[in-house]
Amino acid sequence: MFLHEFDTTLTYFVTSLPAWSEPFFVCITTLGSPSATISIGALMVAIGYFYRRSMVCVSGTLIWIALLLSSIIKLIVDRTRPVTDYAVQLQSSSFPSGHTVGATVAYGLLAYFAWQLPHPWRYVVSTLLVCTGILVGVSRIYLGAHFPSDVMAGWLLGAVVLFFGILAIRSRI
Numbered sequence: 001m002f003l004h005e006f007d008t009t010l011t012y013f014v015t016s017l018p019a020w021s022e023p024f025f026v027c028i029t030t031l032g033s034p035s036a037t038i039s040i041g042a043l044m045v046a047i048g049y050f051y052r053r054s055m056v057c058v059s060g061t062l063i064w065i066a067l068l069l070s071s072i073i074k075l076i077v078d079r080t081r082p083v084t085d086y087a088v089q090l091q092s093s094s095f096p097s098g099h100t101v102g103a104t105v106a107y108g109l110l111a112y113f114a115w116q117l118p119h120p121w122r123y124v125v126s127t128l129l130v131c132t133g134i135l136v137g138v139s140r141i142y143l144g145a146h147f148p149s150d151v152m153a154g155w156l157l158g159a160v161v162l163f164f165g166i167l168a169i170r171s172r173i
Contacts, residue, residue, distance in 0.1 A: 003149055006148065006149065007147040007148050007149050010141070010148035011082070011141060011147065011148060014138060014141040014142050014148070015141070015142060015144070017142060021142070022142075022143075025135075025138070025139040025142045025143055026139075026143065028132070028135045028136055028138075028139040029099060029136060029139040029140060029143060029145070031103065031107075031132055031136060032099035032100065032102055032103035032132075032133075032136030032137075032139070032140075033099060033102075034067060034098060034099075034102060036102075036106075037063055037067065037099075037102030037103060037105070037106040038063070038064065038067065038102075040060075040063060040106040040110070041060040041061065041062075041063035041064050041106065042060065043060070044056050044057070044059050044060030044063070044109070045057050045060035045061065046060075048060060055168075055169045055172060056113075058165070058168065058169065059109045059113075059165060059169060062105055062109065062161060062162075062165040063102060063105050063106045063109070065161065066101050066102060066104075066105040066157065066158060066161040067098060067101065067102050069101070069157065069161070070096055070097075070098045070101040070102070070154070070157060071092075071098065073095070073096055073157070074092055074093040074094075074095065074096070074098065075093070077093060077095045077096075078093045079093050079094040079095035079147075079150070080093070080094060081093070081094040081145065081146065082094070082144050082145075082146065082147055085144065086143045086144040086145055090145060094145075094146055094147060094150045095147075095149070095150045095153060096150055096151075096153035096154040096156075096157055097137060097140050097145070097146045097150045097151045097153070097154035098154070099136055099137075099139075099140055099145075099154070100133075100136055100137040100140060100146075100150075100151050100154025100155055100158060101154045101157050101158045101161075102158070103132065103133045103136035103137070103158070104133045104136075104137075104154065104155055104157075104158025104159060104161075104162060105158045105161050105162050105165070106133075107129045107130065107132045107133040107136075108129070108130065108133055108158065108159075108162040109162065109165065109166075110129045111125070111126040111127075111129035111130050111133075112126075112162075112166055112169075114126045114129060133155075133158070134155075137151040137152075137154060137155055138151075140154075
């Protein structure tokens with residue numbers, strides 16, 4: 001009962017944003033698509049390999065692992081998507097939001113590495129990257145692809161993978 005009320009209330013709030021914001025959210029959701037986040041992971045692996053930075057390679061694979069975990073959880077939970085025009089075209093289950101998981105890990109890792117930039121760029125770039133991960137989740141609710149609880153689970157799973165990934169990077173497994 002609580003989850004339904006939570007999802008309904010938050011969905012109403014997010015979807016009441018102005019209609020002119022739809023192109024923005026369509027663009028943002030594309031940044032969290034599996035093809036985008038898998039590509040970011042591949043680019044990180046390639047850069048890490050080329051520059052002999054094993055931790056950058058590990059970071060790229062973390063994105064793939066997070067997406068795999070998300071897919072496995074989707075198969076286990078098998079939650080139906082919201083009944084919207086947008087969600088009708090989607091084939092996978094709703095929980096958790098894979099776009100949100102991938103974006104949280106991919107843009108979170110990029111923000112972590114961007115922190116090496118000189119001041120003030122570290123703040124600007126890292127903030128933009130973190131905001132991208134957050135906005136991907138909001139876009140999934142706005143477009144009707146997910147319930148807010150799906151997105152929150154995506155942020156949580158992504159944050160857990162990101163946390164342990166950064167721990168591994170810092171300790172140089």
